[in-house]
Amino acid sequence: MAFYDLAKDDRAALSATIKKQISDAVSSLLVEGVIVYFTDADTYIRKAGYLAIGRIYFEQEHLQSSIIILLNQLLDEKDFKVRQTVINAAGEIGKKDFEVVKHFFEKGLFDVHHSPRNAVIGSIKKMGEVNPVPVLAWAKKYLHHEDKEIRREICHGIELRGRKYPEDILPLLMELQHDETARVRNTLVHVIGQIAYKKDCLATVVANLKSWDNRQLVMDALEEIIDVHHRYRGFAVLTQEEARQYIIEHFNDQ
Known part of the structure; x- marks a missing residue:
């Protein structure tokens, strides 16, 4: 039976069992x-596994070195689901202790399968939201990597921090404004739109874009911002028309 086919209390009991068995294994x-859960076909069983790793790491400090040893072993497994789950587990640890797990992301960025690479993006998002200083400093090193997919993944990964604190990631995004790869450019425009519709964010984004010198990209980003306010109208602070008027009034395209 799949994880979410279970009743709520049964899911909680299963998660507790998974945590206990992983703790014993560590x-x-x-x-x-550990691998029995990291290879499970059910995404949510694997999620319960990596969440358990994160909780055990901080609740039982004497097991921290053992956890890192096991995750290092599992990162070389042939099954991409295992490598994906290892990176997600490392992301849980990196919310508070980034330095000890950053090598998992450095390797995961170059994984042959897209799932571990996507796990790196997701981990950067969740770590960057709550532990931004070391995570963003690490991400900055890859903004001009020769591999366009690395640049795109980093751009996407830093997005979540920007939804509350756009000023933290706008300097990094600015470094990508002249990237000639369409996928990177499109992701950059997408991320700018995503960090502009939350409360108090539009003014910060628009003011920052005034200092960018790739005017065509800026115009595309402003159009995306206006469009996002329609697509996310149930979540945006301003209406699409209010966002449009704000841009007209406050953005001086010189």
């Missing part, structure tokens, strides 16, 4: 006790 350095 204590004995038994990879098999």
Whole structure:
């Protein structure tokens, strides 16, 4: 039975069981006790596994080194689901302790399968939201990487922090304004739109865009911002027309 086919209380009980069994496996350095959950076909069982790793890491400090040892072993598994789940587990740890897990993301960025690479994006998002200083400093190193997919993934990964604190990521986004790769450029425009519709964010984004010198990209980004206010009209602070008027009044295209 799939995780979400269970009743709420049964899901909680299963998560507790998974956590207990993973804790026991870590204590004995038994990879098999962890991998059984990291290979599960059910996404939510794997999620319960990596959430358990994160909780155990901070609740039982004596197991921290063992957890890192096991995750290092599992990162070389052939099954992409295992590598994906390892990176997600590292992301849970990196919310508070980034330095000890950053090598998982450095390797995951170059994984041959898209799922672990997507896990890196998701991890950057969740870590960057609550532990931005080391995560954004690390991400900045890859903004001009020769691989366009790396640049795109980093751009996408820093988005979530920008939804509350656009000023933290706008300097990084600015570095990508002259990227000639369409996928990177499109992601950049998308991210600018995503960080502009939340409360108090539009003014910060528009003011920052005034200092960018790629005028065509800026115009495309402003159009995306206006469009986002329609697509996300149930969540945006301003209406589409209010966003349009704000841009007209406050953006001076010189």
